[in-house]
Amino acid sequence: MKRIMFTALVFILIFCSCGKGDNLSPYVSETVLQTEKTTVQTETTEKLRAENFVSSPSESTSSPQTENRQETSLFSASWLSYIELSLVSGRSTEESYIAYIDGIFDNMKQVGITDVFVQARPFADALYPSDLFPTSAYAASEQGAEMPFDVFGTVVERAKIKNLSVHAWINPYRVSHGSDIGALSEKNPARLMYKEGTSEDVAVTEKGIYFNPSSEKVRKLITDGAKELLEKYDIKGIHIDDYFYFEDCGDFDAGQYSAYTAQGGAMELDDWRRANVSTLLSSLYSVVKAYGQDKIFSVSPAGDIGKCYNESYADVYLWCREEGYCDMIIPQIYFGFEHGKLPFIRCLEDWMALCREGNVRLVAGLALYKAGQEDAYALSGKDEWLKSSDIIARQVQTVKEKKCYGYALYSGSYIDFNEKSFAEELNNLKTMAY
Secondary structure: OOOOHHHHHHHHHHHHHHOOOOOOOOOOOHHHHHHHHHHHHHHHHHHOOOOOOOOOOOOOOOOHHHHOOOOOOOEEEEEEOHHHHOOOOOOOOHHHHHHHHHHHHHHHHHOOOOEEEEEEEOOOOEOOOOOOOOEOOOOOOOOOOOOOOOHHHHHHHHHHHOOOEEEEEEOOOEEEOOOOHHHOOOOOHHHHHOOOOOOOOEEEEOOEEEEOOOOHHHHHHHHHHHHHHHHHOOOOEEEEOOOOOOOOOOOOOHHHHHHHHHOOOOOOHHHHHHHHHHHHHHHHHHHHHHOOOOOEEEEOOEOOHHHHHHOOOOOHHHHHHOOOOOOEEOOEOOOOOOOOOOOHHHHHHHHHHHHOOOOOEEEEEEOHHHOOOOOOOOHHHOOHHHHOOOHHHHHHHHHHHOOOOEEEEOOHHHOOOOOHHHHHHHHHHHHOOO
16 A cells, blocks of 8 residues: 655655766656656555445454464565656666665665565566566656666565565556556557457556456466566565455446356356455465465455455455465555554454454554654544654554564655654664564
8 A cells, every 4th residue: 555745755855865966767757756656645545544444353363373373573574666666867777776776675674674575567567578568667768668677677686685585566457547548558468458348358447447357368367477477586476465346446347247147147246246356366376386385475455354345346354264365465554553443453453353264374564654644534543643653663563462474564665764754663663672
């Protein structure tokens, strides 16, 4: 998994400080970037609205894997999204980009971050030279054009110098926020797959363009893309986020489901959709492990378990319980302690209950981006992030006390010691006694 006017201001200040006197990058305008970030933040906020939460078992929340954990320190990570990685004014040359990334990584090191989920493929495109996906418009003049340098590769190299481990973050199903298939690069696999009115691989909707999770062709493309990243770069693993079936997806896959039942399939539609997503996870897990048992496949679903299961068709119950779907699950528990529907501790304990029977490591995704802001959907807790500046520190302490594997902060650009609300949270995190 935010804010609109404040976030735009923060990013504009960041851009100005990174390259004083630089011309606006030809690769993506700041206006486009701000609009894109607002769109993503709005979507994420809406997806995390806690209207349909299904509570998990509340009895014992300890698990064999957490009880036996011997580490004295927590796994500590941060995300870096395509918005934060984009080539814009102040970081449009390789030299300025390295200075920018080094600054983020230095800030991460100050708060003990060891691992970074770096977005390599946000929209069926790539922030690296790919044989399967066109270059992202956030790293070139337009989607499919040549990049001035390997953005993802540069981040991996700088992370290694800073002693940080990189996990390649891919978005498997999202193709575009727009609905015009013709606006995609001619090299975009979604455009190549799409046949107007008859496509079984791509859904074009008013809310965006998405790959069809029931398509075997799509699953092969996504797993081949994971192989490409594992072969090209020295990375710790592959990471996916919470874009599974798109919101209010309707009957776009009615033809595929009818074909399934005609061949004797007995699953109800909801279960069939969950099975499609789980099949992809199983395939990605196998691909990652083929490159080394020490490689990690991680998944970051929304923090609301009910929404995951009933709306995104993400069978988090199965993934947490059974072997072969993921090594780490990183729910986006982007809620304060006083949240009116999903208070942090209860939500964390529900996820612990899911992981109790298996060996999946639980990492709590934490909402650093909310520091100093009103939490609009938190009901009675909407002012919590305004009143307190130690929420993240207390959440990390809770994660440790409950013997979870670790935590991850959303996201890298908010690890900012120059902005008061972030700095207060970060300094409390730095000084917290582990």
